[in-house]
Amino acid sequence: MADKTITVRAARFDPEHDKEPRLQSYEVPFYDESMVVLDALNHIKNHIDGSLSYRWSCRMGICGSCGMMVNGTPKLTCNAFLRDYWPRPVVVQPLNNFPLIRDLVIDMDDFMHKLKSIKPWIIRKQELPLGAGEHRQTNEQIDDFRQFSECINCMLCYAACPIYGLNEEFLGPAATALARRYNLDSRDEGLKDRLPVVAEAEGIWECSFVGECSVVCPKGVDPAKAIQQTKLDTTMRFVLPYGNRE
């Protein structure tokens, strides 16, 4: 037990030296059943090879930094347990579908632009003054959008989405889920401001419902549901005479 080890094969890529990413093997001590893939990466960085690059912070599944492909599936590495892979080796690669910066680090600037494009803030025709206190909102009204507000922007859904892989213009799962989060919020009146981005061809209609985004989501956000619901809603607005209600 004391000298149990696991083989970690981590993707390495330094644009200053490499043309192609390659896999490098490391033997890592596996001394506790609650060890996660991120612990193994940290062991490598601290004791074997300090040049291995990856992002991480909270190691409790809430900051969204440490998403990587683990044996081909997008995972939060702080939440992928070594016990589920051992004694077979675990292969860690950067998230699919994103430009690669270095080793396990992807470029997610594209998402940051998409996030901004859906206007992820409360839009109101008339701002409530601070002195008037809070908007009244029941827990049941929060339940309408709660699921979609749990998105931690970890990018696993984008890595799982073949549509995004084929067409990077696609707005994608997380951004649509967040647009829906605001559209369903009883305090918000910004539906019409968001429609041009969400309901255009590269928005929801690009999605052909592979559904894998919802499978890999570590927070149960179910972005596929958000997208299909938005399709239904926009269609209803178009078809029904009273559909253009706010």
Place this chain on the structure above:
Amino acid sequence: MPLNWWTRQRHYFLYMLREFTALPMALWLIWLLYEISGLRSGAHGYTPPRSGLFVAFSVVVLLFSLYHSYTFLKLAGVIMRIKVLDRQIPSRVIVFTMFGAWAVASAVIAFVLIWFAR
């Protein structure tokens, strides 16, 4: 993305299968329209092929259409938001109702067809 991306993951494969089922279903339906158009010259104009190959093809298309309907109804349950008395109806209930309605509709059509064909 490599061309074979959809073979690497079970979910991707099932998705491609689901999307693919539309193609043979469309072919089968076009043929059905053609057959029906034959009815313009009276009941004798309707001459469905009786070859074993065609029966096999029809069975496959039936299976495809069942699979396609199944995925569609399951999805419908997920995306429909119906509120009764300010309470969201759980998606399981919606899916169950959908499948129930499907079964009833199929039974009614089968009954009508069999009744008039007597």
Place this chain on the structure above:
Amino acid sequence: MDFESYDVLVVGGGLAGIRAAIAAVEANPNVRVGMVSKVYPMRSHTVSAEGGAAAALGPGDSFETHAFDTIKGSDYLADQDVVEAFVREAPVEIIQMEHWGCPWSRNPDGTIAVRPFGGMSTWRTCFAADKTGFHMLHAVFQTSLKYPQIIRHDEAFVTKLLIEDSRCVGVVALDIKTGRFDAITAKSVILATGGVGRVYAFTTNGNICTGDGMALAYRAGAGLKDMEMVQFHPTGLPFTGILITEAVRGEGGYLLNKDGERFLKRYVPNKMELGPRDIISRAMVTEFEEGRGFEGPHGKYMHLDVRHLGEKVIDRKLPFMRELGREYVGIDIVKEPIPVRPVQHYEMGGVDANISGETEILGLYAAGECANVGLNGGNRLGSNSLPECLVFGAAAGRAAAHYAATAKPATANPVDAMLWDEARRVESDYLEKKGGNERIGPIREEMQHEMDAGAGVFRNKEGLSRLARNLGGLRERFEKVKVDDTSRTFNTEIIAALELDFMLEVASVIVFSGLAREESRGAHARRDFPERDDEHFLKHTVAYHTNTLAPRLEYRDVHITEYQPQARSY
């Protein structure tokens, strides 16, 4: 090498930093605000805050009781004028967050709900289930996207403050993606870089909590105040240190020792599980020492039991706790008690700042955990830190915008020279260094274990002195550090080296400040000086940088308005 220039530059993209940026823009829409953060803002450690944010909102509450609870909780080391201003402003900020979309949990009538919390005499902690920090951070970050005046530099690491004629005129930042050094100048700079929990091994803090802002300000000549006051949260998961929120006890959870006894009756009989964190952590360690803790593979622990609350309450109010229990401990908290033990959680101390966030350096402001504005004293009450980020983030933002309106811009020439010097320093210390045989990881791990052992829940002179010597040894080893990674592209090892450099600096301030405070107050519990000593130590410790590891310490009177120090019992 680039040269960006702003009116206000915020360092740090957590709750305090973003709140400051928005406040600066709202105070003066013509202000250009830069925000530099070493991670994307939504990764900031605010995201891990769970339990809630305190504000005297309800009709049954008052500013006076919130102020008194905070002051008593601080063991009378809080500046009372600051606390009084804070409690008045907190409800306004909570409402502001509501208007910005934070999904606060609600009462049946649709108003914001509150829950009980440790050390608070009434229910006043607003919450968004048990992911309050996550929801607040995402709400405020997403709201900040609507202000075109706020320009972000994501994933850039500040290595040095630019000081010109004893005024702060910007920062030198290393762009992590490209390895390029930039001078980012500004008429005023706000530090909002968060805590320094990573100097400890067993901590709830994320990897990014390395005290960067504290070290930057300290090296630039600002004081670090009350750094010996380090909070240990009673309920962390053994091994991972993942935080189990105080709201678990707020909602009615019990802390049990191995005899199944609610042992807090011997320590805080009137408050039980809702006592303040410093006292409960000490109670747990005392129970461990007296043999009444459970023994586990990762040390001693207690049980936190919520089984009697029932599945419905747990799923409604503590769903994240159930998720954490299931995933990281393999238990269902509905059916099994949670193993917990005290864990480093928060640094009450920080960059010495006044009620507007102004530090001793002109043009330099600080807010949030990296600052010490005098709110938390010797022990912060749970759920006071999120509103602290809002109230003092906003105050610093407004003050910085106001100052920037009349301040002169930095002059280009010295800035260029300073940028060049700083880039050369980092390159020769790490990238181009010849020789050296020490690794970053082992030095950091040793520092963390030394800090756990010597500057934990209980301290004494012997342990702190040994710790001070050992930190000196680690500093010498750090001078011989060799990095494996010489790439310019996303070199996380250079960042780790710079962070360790900062952490060694701040750790020594914690230790020397603790050695000098020969009393027990708040979170600083000296075994050799078990009593509070108001005669000598009703004072803030302020540490200044010297050429040695030991800081120069000064003492400053605590501001007392109407709450005279009394014995602190619950």
